[in-house]
Amino acid sequence: MMDFSAIIPALPGLADGMWMTLKLMVLGVLGGVLLGTLLALLRLSPNRLLANFAATYVNYFRSIPLLLVITWFYFAVPFVLRWITGEDTPVGAFSSCLVAFIMFEAAYFCEIVRAGIQAIPKGQMGAASALGMTYAQSMRLIILPQAFRKMTPLLLQQSIILFQDTSLVYTVGLMDFLNAARSRGDIIGQAHEFLIFAGLVYFLISFSASQLVKHLQKRLAV
Numbered sequence: 455m456m457d458f459s460a461i462i463p464a465l466p467g468l469a470d471g472m473w474m475t476l477k478l479m480v481l482g483v484l485g486g487v488l489l490g491t492l493l494a495l496l497r498l499s500p501n502r503l504l505a506n507f508a509a510t511y512v513n514y515f516r517s518i519p520l521l522l523v524i525t526w527f528y529f530a531v532p533f534v535l536r537w538i539t540g541e542d543t544p545v546g547a548f549s550s551c552l553v554a555f556i557m558f559e560a561a562y563f564c565e566i567v568r569a570g571i572q573a574i575p576k577g578q579m580g581a582a583s584a585l586g587m588t589y590a591q592s593m594r595l596i597i598l599p600q601a602f603r604k605m606t607p608l609l610l611q612q613s614i615i616l617f618q619d620t621s622l623v624y625t626v627g628l629m630d631f632l633n634a635a636r637s638r639g640d641i642i643g644q645a646h647e648f649l650i651f652a653g654l655v656y657f658l659i660s661f662s663a664s665q666l667v668k669h670l671q672k673r674l675a676v
Contacts, residue, residue, distance in 0.1 A: 458647050464638045471634025472655075478548070478630065479617045482555035486616075487609065489556060490563025495593070497568055508564070515561035520554075521622050527554035528626045547628040559616055566608045570601035607671045614663045618656065631655070 461468075496508035515523070528550040574597050582592035602609075621632040629637070632652050639648030 456647050456650075457644065458651065460642055460644055461648065461651050464648075467638060468631065468634050471629055471631035474548075474629060474634075475617070475620045475631040478552060478555060478620045478623070479613065481552055482559055482616055482620075483609075483613045485552070485556035486559030486563045487567075489560035491567050491598070493560060493564035494567035494571060497564065498571060512561045512564050515558050520558050520619055521625060523558045524551055524554045524622055525625060527551070527557070547623070547626045551623045551626060551628055555616065555620075559612065562612055563609070566605050566612065567601065570605035570608075571597055573604055574600050607667045610663065610667045610670070614660055614667070617663075618660060621656075 493508045493511060496504045497512070499505050499508075528547065531550045531553055532545045578596055578600075579592055582596050587595070620630055623630050624633045624636070627633075635648040635652035636645065639645035
């Protein structure tokens with residue numbers, strides 16, 4: 455018979471793991487949205503070289519598993535820093551995983567942002583030009599604010615996916631929520647109880663966030 459009583463004393467350690475998970479998710483989303491927005495603008499650029507570069511980046515990262523990207527960056531980031539600085543620079547698992555998440559998620563955020571920009575009527579860009587605005591001013595003041603409002607539910611949905619994907623950092627030994635639960639369960643011989651508890655927590659957070667996304671979609675539709 456399963457005994458879940460050992461979970462309560464382990465809550466402080468599990469909370470530390472959840473903090474690591476949330477920190478990875480929030481920073482990954484912020485970095486991914488910034489890089490993804492830049493890539494989206496490049497994809498929409500009339501310059502074919504820039505547009506092709508952004509398209510290649512997006513297609514590449516959307517064609518490989520995230521687990522592989524995490525492993526690559528865990529070994530590649532220290533190597534690149536050593537090549538740049540000429541000396542060994544210690545890079546922790548957190549930093550390499552964060553870089554991997556930003557680079558990987560940017561490919562998905564790029565497509566979301568690109569779709570949001572293309573959903574804005576082209577006449578608004580023409581009106582901004584008629585008022586004497588530059589392309590950068592038109593994007594920053596008129597197009598992007600409207601686009602981000604339209605694509606907020608999609609951005610949140612992708613953030614939920616990233617929240618779930620953070621569990622993959624176990625491959626490089628980073629102590630996120632799932633890894634903390636698994637390790638604690640292995641130590642005291644109650645792996646099944648801790649994994650069930652972790653799954654329940656992931657479900658509750660993801661389901662609640664999904665309901666929020668649905669609510670936002672209805673409000674924005676109105």
